[in-house]
Amino acid sequence: MKIVIVGNGMVGFKCCEKLRSKLPNPNTQITVFGEEPRPAYDRVHLTDYFTHHAPEELELAPSSWYADHHIELKTADPIVKIDRENKRVYSSKGFEEEYDALILATGSSPLVPNMPGTNLPGVFVYRTIEDLEAIKAYAPKARNAAVLGGGLLGLEAAKALVDLGVGETHIVEYASRLMPKQIDHGGHEVLQRQLENMGLKVHTNRNTFNIYGHSKIEGMQFSDGARLEIDMLIISAGIRPRDQLAKDAGLETGSRGGITVNDLLQTSDPSIYAIGECAIHRGMVYGLVAPGYEMAEVAAATIAGEPNHFPGYDLSTKLKLIGIDVASFGDPFPPSTEYRAIVFEDRLKGIYKKINISNDGQFLIGGILVGDAKEYNMLLQTTKNKLKLPANPEDILLGNRGNGPQHGLEQLPPDAVICSCENVSKGDIVAAVSNGHENFNAVKKCTKAGSCCGGCSPMVKDIITHTMQQQGKYTRKMICEHFEYSRQELYDLIKIKELKSFEDVLDQVGKGDGCEVCKPTVASIMASLWNEMILEKGNDTAQDSNDRFLANIQKGGTYSVVPRIPGGEITPKKLMVIARVADKYGLYTKITGGQRIDMFGAHLNDLPNIWEELIAAGFESGHAYGKALRTVKSCVGSTWCRFGLHDSVSFAIRVEERYRGLRAPHKIKSAVSGCTRECAEAQSKDFGIIATDKGWNLYVCGNGGAKPQHAQLLAADLDSETCIRFIDRFLMFYIKTADPLTRTATWLNKLDGGISYLRNVVVNDSLGIAGELEAAMQQLVDQYKCEWKEVVNTPALRKRFSHFVNAPTEKDPTVQFSGLRDQKRAAEWTAAKP
Amino acid sequence: MNTITSTTINWLYACNTEDVPSNGGVCVKFDHLQIALFHFSRRNEWYATQNLCPHKQQMALSRGMIGSHSGEPKVACPFHKKTFSLKDGRCLSDEDECQIDVYPVKVASGRVYIGFEITASSK
Numbered sequence: 017m018k019i020v021i022v023g024n025g026m027v028g029f030k031c032c033e034k035l036r037s038k039l040p041n042p043n044t045q046i047t048v049f050g051e052e053p054r055p056a057y058d059r060v061h062l063t064d065y066f067t068h069h070a071p072e073e074l075e076l077a078p079s080s081w082y083a084d085h086h087i088e089l090k091t092a093d094p095i096v097k098i099d100r101e102n103k104r105v106y107s108s109k110g111f112e113e114e115y116d117a118l119i120l121a122t123g124s125s126p127l128v129p130n131m132p133g134t135n136l137p138g139v140f141v142y143r144t145i146e147d148l149e150a151i152k153a154y155a156p157k158a159r160n161a162a163v164l165g166g167g168l169l170g171l172e173a174a175k176a177l178v179d180l181g182v183g184e185t186h187i188v189e190y191a192s193r194l195m196p197k198q199i200d201h202g203g204h205e206v207l208q209r210q211l212e213n214m215g216l217k218v219h220t221n222r223n224t225f226n227i228y229g230h231s232k233i234e235g236m237q238f239s240d241g242a243r244l245e246i247d248m249l250i251i252s253a254g255i256r257p258r259d260q261l262a263k264d265a266g267l268e269t270g271s272r273g274g275i276t277v278n279d280l281l282q283t284s285d286p287s288i289y290a291i292g293e294c295a296i297h298r299g300m301v302y303g304l305v306a307p308g309y310e311m312a313e314v315a316a317a318t319i320a321g322e323p324n325h326f327p328g329y330d331l332s333t334k335l336k337l338i339g340i341d342v343a344s345f346g347d348p349f350p351p352s353t354e355y356r357a358i359v360f361e362d363r364l365k366g367i368y369k370k371i372n373i374s375n376d377g378q379f380l381i382g383g384i385l386v387g388d389a390k391e392y393n394m395l396l397q398t399t400k401n402k403l404k405l406p407a408n409p410e411d412i413l414l415g416n417r418g419n420g421p422q423h424g425l426e427q428l429p430p431d432a433v434i435c436s437c438e439n440v441s442k443g444d445i446v447a448a449v450s451n452g453h454e455n456f457n458a459v460k461k462c463t464k465a466g467s468c469c470g471g472c473s474p475m476v477k478d479i480i481t482h483t484m485q486q487q488g489k490y491t492r493k494m495i496c497e498h499f500e501y502s503r504q505e506l507y508d509l510i511k512i513k514e515l516k517s518f519e520d521v522l523d524q525v526g527k528g529d530g531c532e533v534c535k536p537t538v539a540s541i542m543a544s545l546w547n548e549m550i551l552e553k554g555n556d557t558a559q560d561s562n563d564r565f566l567a568n569i570q571k572g573g574t575y576s577v578v579p580r581i582p583g584g585e586i587t588p589k590k591l592m593v594i595a596r597v598a599d600k601y602g603l604y605t606k607i608t609g610g611q612r613i614d615m616f617g618a619h620l621n622d623l624p625n626i627w628e629e630l631i632a633a634g635f636e637s638g639h640a641y642g643k644a645l646r647t648v649k650s651c652v653g654s655t656w657c658r659f660g661l662h663d664s665v666s667f668a669i670r671v672e673e674r675y676r677g678l679r680a681p682h683k684i685k686s687a688v689s690g691c692t693r694e695c696a697e698a699q700s701k702d703f704g705i706i707a708t709d710k711g712w713n714l715y716v717c718g719n720g721g722a723k724p725q726h727a728q729l730l731a732a733d734l735d736s737e738t739c740i741r742f743i744d745r746f747l748m749f750y751i752k753t754a755d756p757l758t759r760t761a762t763w764l765n766k767l768d769g770g771i772s773y774l775r776n777v778v779v780n781d782s783l784g785i786a787g788e789l790e791a792a793m794q795q796l797v798d799q800y801k802c803e804w805k806e807v808v809n810t811p812a813l814r815k816r817f818s819h820f821v822n823a824p825t826e827k828d829p830t831v832q833f834s835g836l837r838d839q840k841r842a843a844e845w846t847a848a849k850p
Numbered sequence: 851m852n853t854i855t856s857t858t859i860n861w862l863y864a865c866n867t868e869d870v871p872s873n874g875g876v877c878v879k880f881d882h883l884q885i886a887l888f889h890f891s892r893r894n895e896w897y898a899t900q901n902l903c904p905h906k907q908q909m910a911l912s913r914g915m916i917g918s919h920s921g922e923p924k925v926a927c928p929f930h931k932k933t934f935s936l937k938d939g940r941c942l943s944d945e946d947e948c949q950i951d952v953y954p955v956k957v958a959s960g961r962v963y964i965g966f967e968i969t970a971s972s973k
Contacts, residue, residue: 497920519873519892529892530873531917532926532933557874561913561928564874569928573909821865821876821887828877830884830909846907 017044019319020105020113022095022261023121024050026058027292027308029076031119032087034316042086047113049105051094052144055079074145098265100285117287117319120262120275121312124255124293124303129164133227133236139249142173151250155180158248162186162236164224165252166194168335173250174216175338186217186244188236190253193220198333198344202359203386206368210340210387213366219244255303257294270296279325281315289315298328305468306436307331313439330400332436334385334392340366341389346382346399347372355381358410362387371395373409380405380412393475397432426482434475437468445476449483456480495756496533499526503681503756507541516546518558536560537756540643543679544751547799549806550679551813562641565817566803567623570616571842572831575623577603577615578640579630580676583650583668583688584611593633601626604839610647610685612638617840619827624814627804636802637677643757644679645686648672649697653690653707662707664690667736671705674740675747677800681754681763684747685720699727702760703743708732712739716746716774719761728764728771731779741790745778748789861956861963864898870962875925877901877912878964885953885964886912888936890923896955897936898964903927904941904948911950 019035021028028048035046050056057074082089090107097106098118105113126141128134138158140151155161161182163173166189177185187194193204194211208218223239227249235245257274268276268284274296281289281297291311293303302308307329317324332345348370355372362368367387374381380399385392395412397403405412430443440463448462456477460466466473494500501509506525515521521538522530530538535558543550550559551566562568567575579594594613598605601622603615618626627637640646650668654660668688678684687696688705698704704715710733718727731742754763767773776782807813818824832843864878864887872891877884884901901909906929914925916936923936933942939950954965 498917522892528921529890529916529918529923531919531924532915532931535915535917554872557871557915561915565913569910569913571908816871819877820879820884821869823879826879828884828909 017116018114019044019046019117019119020095020115021046021048021119021121022105023123023292023294024048024052024056024089024091025121025123025292026056026076026305027123027312028119028121029056030309031121031291031312031316032082032085034313035319036085036087038316038320038322045088046086047088048082048090049093049095049107049111049113050089050091053092054145055082055089055091057145095261098261098288100265100288103287115287117289119315119319120283120288120290120294121292122258122261122294124257124301126251127254127256128251129224129253131225131227133229133233134251136227136229136233137231138229138233138247139227139251142169142176142250142252148176151176152180154248155182158246159183160186160246161248161250162188162244162246163250163252164188164236165254166191166218166220167197167252167254168195168333168337170250170252171195171211171337173252174211177248177250178214178216178338182248184215184217186219186246187211188222188224188244189218189220190223191220194218195342197331198348199342199384199386200349200370202361202370203342203368203384206361206363206366206386207337207340207342209363210366211338214338216338255293255301257296257301259294262288262290262294270299270301274301279327280318281311281326282318289318291315297326300328302329302331304331304333309437309468310439330436332382332396332399334389341385341387341392343385343389343392344383345392345396346380348382348384350381358413360410360413369413371409371413373405377409378404380409393434393472397428397434401429401432403427434479435463435465435468435472438464440465442479445479446483449480450487454480454484495537496531498522498528498530498534499538501525503537503541504753506538507545507752510538510541511545516542516548517553518542518555530558532560533756536563536643539563540679540681540756543644544796547677547679547796549801549803551803551807551816556816560643565620565623566637566641566807567618568641571845572833573620573828574616574831574842575618575620576640577618577623577626577630578608578612578638579635580638580672581612581647582672582676583648583665585650585665585669590633590635593630593635597626597629600629602840604841608640608647611649612640612647614640617833617842619831620817620819621825621827624808624817628808631802631805631808637804639677639803642677642679643682644677645672645675645684647685648675649685649687649701651688651690651693651695653688657690659693660690660707661709662690662712664688664696664705664707667705667712668696670736671740671743674797675743677803678747678751678796680747680751682757682759684760700724701727703727703746705739711735714739714742717760717764717771719759721759723761725761725765730771730775742778744793745786745789746774748793749774749777749785752789855969857967857969859954859965860968861965864962864964867957867960867962873916875912875914875916877909880964884909884912886914886925887955887962887964888912888916888925890916890936893918893923895923896957896962897923897925898953898955899925899934899936899939900951902950903929903932904950905930905932 056076093107093109095105096108103115126143141147161177163170166187174185174187193201224236225239226237233249235243237243259269259275262275263269275283275290275294277290277295277297283290292308314324314326334343350372358371360369369385371383372381379402428442432442434442444463448459453459453462466476509525518538539558556564570576598615604617606614608614648668648671650664653664654662684702686703687698687701689696689698690707698706699715700718700720704727706713712734713732714730715727716730719725819828820826833840834843870876870889875886875888878887886899886901888897901912903910908929910928913928916925924933924942926933934950939952941948956963
């Protein structure tokens with residue numbers, strides 16, 4: 017059999033996959049013609065291309081995939097003609113191909129409204145990587161840009177413009193609300209406010225009839241005569257199915273476009289199929305990828321002789337638009353006589369939720385979520401599977417007030433579809449877990465669930481955990497083979513038994529010899545509990561390498577030196593000391609992101625001498641090498657700044673000196689800002705403090721790094737003493753309960769009940785442990801000593817800082833530096849020997 | 851036509867036992883050679899390996915943490931935590947081909963010696 021696929025977008029690619037898995041015999045010839053110059057790529061994540069990706073990273077499969085699966089791929093060669101009588105297709109490059117079955121997956125093109133000016137320079141559509149590249153090249157010249165169309169793709173395009181740094185971005189929508197297909201007016205209002213908070217300008221009820229400009233776009237004109245002056249425009253007004261090839265071949269098409277197909281996805285010629293955005297099924301053109309994938313499955317099944325049909329597709333969607341969750345599921349707009357609605361709105365937080373319930377109160381029909389769509393998967397499953405609602409249906413909207421989140425999972429029938437992109441059911445996932453795939457990556461590999469848009473990942477993870485628990489297989493998070501405890505359990509054991517050396521801990525609660533995982537974990541717990549010198553009692557070799565030598569190891573094996581500069585405040589005299597020391601020992605100097613000075617390139621042998629000089633001048637260890645408090649950054653505050661409300665520098669110094677040397681499951685960063693302008697960026701820190709006219713706002717669990725996360729408000733308008741007390745409680749609670757190497761942001765994300773629970777513990781003392789936490793912190797504060805001062809003054813400890821045990825004064829001769837901008841740098845890694 | 855191979859071990863003095871931290875390592879210099887010497891005091895064992903981590907060619911293994919995996923003694927490089935068997939030098943972290951050299955260690959009267967094989971062949 018010969019199968020030809022026309023179009024190599026996401027749906028065309030999916031069809032290749034499905035066909036080859038159903039018809040694995042290479043005698044079934046599969047040929048794909050694609051118009052774009054590259055293999056199929058992920059259009060759903062196209063906007064990411066601006067920020068992170070090279071085009072290859074969006075590829076669904078490398079070119080070799082096609083060869084490996086005996087599929088012939090012809091790129092940059094669209095089909096131009098179908099000869100139905102002789103069952104042949106002709107390509108633009110002159111290829112001629114016979115077919116037994118022909119699949120049209122020609123997709124759609126952007127709908128460009130018929131009005132003057134759409135071809136002016138500065139006017140773009142948003143569809144292909146080439147479109148994006150053109151937008152990217154043009155955006156730096158644009159000051160004011162607009163997106164025509166406030167639908168899903170339009171908002172994506174607006175985000176792209178914001179990411180590209182365009183000065184002001186407008187969204188122009190013809191309808192009275194944004195995303196008119198997905199959300200109602202209440203949802204729109206919340207969404208619009210959130211977008212405006214981000215600096216986007218939203219215009220609804222705007223009928224654009226003219227785009228004007230001379231040599232390039234200068235503005236757009238609306239039917240009421242108003243104008244909007246812009247120098248760039250992205251048109252995102254919908255899609256137009258690409259059906260010309262089918263029309264030319266005499267196939268039936270819809271009156272407003274689209275190749276007409278039946279439930280088997282056959283066109284009016286039964287040996288020709290149409291799938292994806294080019295097809296019209298029961299009057300619907302589907303502009304989303306999930307129904308396209310389902311169509312690919314049904315068409316492939318029909319061709320392979322398996323009975324199947326396409327019944328239409330649920331248009332439920334969940335998106336994150338510019339950081340805002342927007343979702344609609346089931347029927348978001350049922351006829352008004354058929355349902356009752358429950359609406360929850362929190363304007364302050366920008367959350368709008370509406371659920372539509374059958375008149376008898378028994379079933380969920382559909383709904384809309386804006387600002388917070390955590391419950392989306394559960395609500396969708398409740399709707400699709402016609403699960404009976406609880407007596408108070410609002411419970412499902414307001415989250416678990418008593419019932420655990422697992423409650424709903426058990427109720428789901430095995431055929432409930434969890435991953436709609438790949439059509440994976442709950443039963444498939446349970447079966448995979450039962451067959452030994454006991455973590456998310458294994459299940460993802462085995463079932464493909466979560467491999468496309470990733471929206472179902474949390475639910476897949478919950479099902480895995482739940483299934484393992486039911487099978488009695490679920491095991492606790494153990495540290496490693498030497499300790500069958502979680503970090504929290506180990507913390508409690510070490511505390512109760514008052515263990516103070518790694519050997520004692522291993523003897524009393526562990527087994528074997530320890531390893532590079534448990535040693536630093538135990539060492540960190542002991543430091544958090546007792547705050548004793550970490551290099552004594554044989555604990556030196558249980559420390560992570562950086563802690564063992566109290567410095568950060570760098571490329572080449574030298575170390576960096578970071579003295580503490582609390583709040584970033586330093587006298588000229590101390591600056592001169594740093595300059596003198598760095599010069600004397602030949603160190604590279606750089607200001608760090610945390611407002612201190614890092615000196616790189618120190619030989620192990622030199623570290624005690626360097627620190628001796630720094631300590632003599634009044635410096636102390638900055639703990640840059642430890643999983644410990646790093647810095648408390650500050651803005652200049654009310655002592656100099658004309659906007660400052662309080663003295664942020666003094667408070668930052670007080671906070672830094674209180675928690676200096678505090679060891680924790682991971683590093684801790686902090687900042688204090690003197691007013692709401694937030695120059696110290698406190699909301700990106702593990703704990704951040706911002707001055708208000710009444711006191712301090714305390715934010716917690718923020719993070720920069722690979723997965724940035726804003727800190728959340730823990731308590732507002734605190735006086736300084738209360739603020740410190742709350743930080744004491746917060747930090748000790750984190751130290752007590754977090755897993756190893758877990759930053760506060762991740763810890764909070766995993767904490768049942770999230771910020772409300774944390775607030776209850778810290779502010780309302782719901783566990784009755786506040787006094788204990790504060791006392792534990794005070795003990796650590798009282799115990800503080802500068803580690804480097806102890807090393808400098810203890811000959812036995814000092815002796816360990818040499819490279820050669822049998823030649824203590826010789827430095828490592830393999831260390832190499834090269835020059836860069838009048839300083840030195842480490843020599844580049846050399847490749848591993850073959 | 852027979853080849854006779856004889857191997858003798860040349861023992862070189864490295865340092866005294868108290869110079870090496872318990873359950874940790876030090877670096878020993880023999881001319882241009884750098885050897886990592888470990889006192890696995892928990893198991894009452896001594897090991898010696900090359901000091902160079904083959905992954906990124908760093909002289910660092912002596913500063914690594916030692917431990918065991920299913921009973922096999924190992925060292926973790928401080929740079930990227932690749933682990934190597936202290937017994938035979940094979941890389942335990944992944945299917946990497948990289949391998950480190952290991953050397954025999956002998957302790958006598960508080961003095962630690964590292965052994966180097968000298969192979970002589972004669973026909």
